Amino acid sequence: MKTCNLLLAGLLLVLGFAVAASAMDKDEAAHGPTVYVPESTSPALVVGQDCTQPIVISSLPYHVLGQTTCGMGNSYANTCLGLYDGGEDIIYRLDLTAEATIDIRMNPYTSGYTGILLDDNCPPDVSGCIAFNTGSGGIRSILNKTLAAGSYYIMVDTWPTPNCIPQFALDITAAVPPPANDVCTGAIDLQSFESNSFQVDLCTGYTDNYNAGGTTGCTGYTSAGIDATYKIYLQVGENFTVSVQGTHDSAIWLVTDCANAAATCVAGADDTVGGQIETFSYAAAASGWYYLIVDGYSGCGLATVTIDAPVANEYQQWGGVKAMFK
Template sequence: MKRTRRLLLAMAASCAWLCYSPSAMAQGEDCSTATAITSLPATVFGNTSSANDDYNEVCPYTDTGGLDQVWSYSPVANETLDLSLCGPATDYDTKLYVYENVCGSSPIGCNDDNCSNLNTDFISEIFGLSVTAGNTYYIVVDGYDASSNGNYQLDITAAAPPSLGATCANPIVVSTFPFSTSNSTCGSINDYGTQCSTSYGGGEDLVFELQMPAGNFDIDLTATNGGSYIGWFLKDAADCAVGSSCLANATSSFGTDANGSYTFAAGTYYLIIDTWPSPACSDFDLTIQAGAPPPLGATCAAPIVVNTFPFSTSSSTCGSGNDYGTQCSGSYGGGEDLVFELQMPAGNFNIDLTATNGGSWIGWFLKDAADCAVASSCLANAT
């Protein structure tokens, strides 16, 4: 079932852009006769009432039979496009999709409903479509179903490039440490949602690419506009945009500071600054500098080495930091953790662990050498 998404005020189309009228140009019936758009921005008009049903895509509705017309665009440089049928001339329930070079292949962009105007609901638009020089893109203006056809207005603009730090594809690169900056997430848009299995991530976000040397570094973040609920979320190079993937994170609730540390191997990492759903954005100070070596056992990189057995010790997880989350697909892992490296002989060994401060809810989690930091990987565990 379709639902109205939002209502836009209709405004007259501006012919300060490149404009085509239906009387001046014939629209393409299919991709072989597509009408070329040669420059941007462009506003083009058409009517599908006498067209054929040549194509259909699902995004997400499966209804078919809409009548369609095709435009083409061949960029001379790599661009990001915004395409909209939401202008005041559109008067029916539309569908909009784009093919790269071959019509009928998987579309690189597809939208059924994203806006309304004074004539009708359920109008289509596509934002942030990446196109590459040397290719031809076929833009299909279609109807939702067999009864959906009529007049349309298609506006195509080259989207402004994202501001530095707005996305993982365009981060603020940091390669010299110590590093300190005053900045803001305001204006960077909420590109990434909930981070690191926390409730944070509903605000606008700013992305740093950290080209790190090896070592332990402190990451200190302070909200500076009188707010709180700010946090940082550290990702490896492959997982910048993966909300659930985190190497470490720190958040502030009722205070203004989100501080923590991480022991880095030399390489590239991403640091996302984000807020809880409120405030929507925040000014901040960020400092990244070499910290004291982590206490022995605090991380997989600096474990307590045990190579003689039997082995017995009295110790504590307190002060070691919560470097690793939920372990072995269980519910344990939210507290501070201590890491031992066991250089084991062959044989069957008992592992006995006792909480000694009157509490409970403690557990041990055995990993092989390659998977110390992989939360879901366990050879055995007991809680």
């Protein structure tokens, strides 16, 4: 009998390796054979154990430490997490009363093959979850998800081994949208400033939307850096001189149509590197709105922008800036 069991075990082991080898990828090679974790046999439901008894999250932000899947049972092993749902799992239900854009982060503290999913069904879909994230170490995150009002489910699981996560933290926060002047539709009118100099920290939530176009463009380089936008109304012939000093390799350029920024650039500068000053002057070829893009060759930094233009037209409303040059 004993010999028989050993033979059977050996056969299963060989079969197991054959299956694993057929779908072997880099992660699988590092992980080793998958362990089978049984469903919970405990008759008493623990909150979070399955879809009938989720941990309810009714307000954001949500920050909890000391969470665990150990002891929760392997309730779901056929979800969009693929191999990463064979361990014990925990279920949260997020109730949103209004549309929200959220970031979800799960920190398992220690390394291990962990997964997290977000879905509007429970048990979670086998395919077509709203979002999921799996990996062999570090923080699991689902970022910048815009969700309509309603109930959503979050499941945390593992690819055994580990059979469960002894301790983890879960954070759900409202994603912070970029400042309005990240793009030209929210460009800040330079005439609204009280002074002819202002600072913008491009590293605080701005994104890269505009590229000056490389060697044929008006700065001579691409501007893959993060950018912020400003606007000015210039009368024909009016001179506009601006400089920027960034803690990064800054660039600055002036366009008439942000939807076609590189092609409509009328002036720009990216002649220096980090910490130095970029400057240009422009005499308006036509009356109209001009968009100033405070940018960089790459990355982001704290940019100090100075408008040095004497205002040619006394009738132009330049607010505080106008007063500086009278």
